[in-house]
Amino acid sequence: MRLLPSGDAAVLVELADLDAVLALHAALADPPDGVLDVVPAARTVLVVLDPGRTSVDAAASWIRSARPVAGARPDAGEVEVPVVYDGADLAEVAAALGCPVEEVVARHTGTVWTVAFGGFAPGFGYAVPDGGGWDLPRRATPRTRVPAGSVAVAGGFGAVYPQASPGGWQLLGRTDLAVFDVERDPAALLRPGVRIRFRVVGPDVT
Structure with a gap:
């Protein structure tokens, strides 16, 4: 997992494959205040934030603290x-x-x-x-x-x-x-x- 700041309003997470994306997306289901959106793609997850309420460093710490479970998938109904x-x-x-x-x-x-x-x-x-x-x-x-x-x-x-x-x-x-x-x-x-x-x-x- 590689974290890259995307300006002051997002963190881009690069992952090995789609299974890792799904697992991380599921693990980020309960975002803290200031995180506006979690946007998955084929091998990345973009965490969008409000820089007036949180920081890139704080968002990165939250992402690193997540505990993805292999095989897990997000649940949106x-x-x-x-x-x-x-x-x-x-x-x-x-x-x-x-x-x-x-x-x-x-x-x-x-x-x-x-x-x-x-x-x-x-x-x-x-x-x-x-x-x-x-x-x-x-x-x-x-x-x-x-x-x-x-x-x-x-x-x-x-x-x-x-x-x-x-x-x-x-x-x-x-x-x-x-x-x-x-x-x-x-x-x-x-x-x-x-x-x-x-x-x-x-x-x-x-």
């Missing part, structure tokens, strides 16, 4: 995402995993996913599966437009596209759930630490 599994890449994902399409759907809905960090677009949460088993590559040629609500996997992560955008993830299905809405508080449903459970709705998968 749970969101159920209803999915119609008719994605354009569903058959290719089944072939890559060496199983029928029905089993892909059963695995996806039977897995608890935890949002590790946000990025790419507002409300886009990179979710990691409990138990692994989803280390699939991105598409060789990205799509110029992926519809909002697309449920996808790639690179060991799962996600729901919050808005239409280019993208190279493997599409499993779609949801009508608005995972990002600026008129809602919080605007992003799939925030770091949120557990996701996907549920089958709509036509049967055949």
Whole structure:
């Protein structure tokens, strides 16, 4: 773990891997006065503070005093995402995993996913599966437009596209759930630490 001051209002923590990020994020669940936010990424955690109420040194001491537990994950509640599994890449994902399409759907809905960090677009949460088993590559040629609500996997992560955008993830299905809405508080449903459970709705998968 390496701590770097980021001006007088943040401390950047560099870590070995995503598992270490998840463990530290979970250990920093109860911030002291003056710490405004804890922002995880793939290999870093940014601790944002109010320099009028605390200092970089004090925040660094708090971070160093944390006791991350291997395998721990942050807990920000749970969101159920209803999915119609008719994605354009569903058959290719089944072939890559060496199983029928029905089993892909059963695995996806039977897995608890935890949002590790946000990025790419507002409300886009990179979710990691409990138990692994989803280390699939991105598409060789990205799509110029992926519809909002697309449920996808790639690179060991799962996600729901919050808005239409280019993208190279493997599409499993779609949801009508608005995972990002600026008129809602919080605007992003799939925030770091949120557990996701996907549920089958709509036509049967055949």
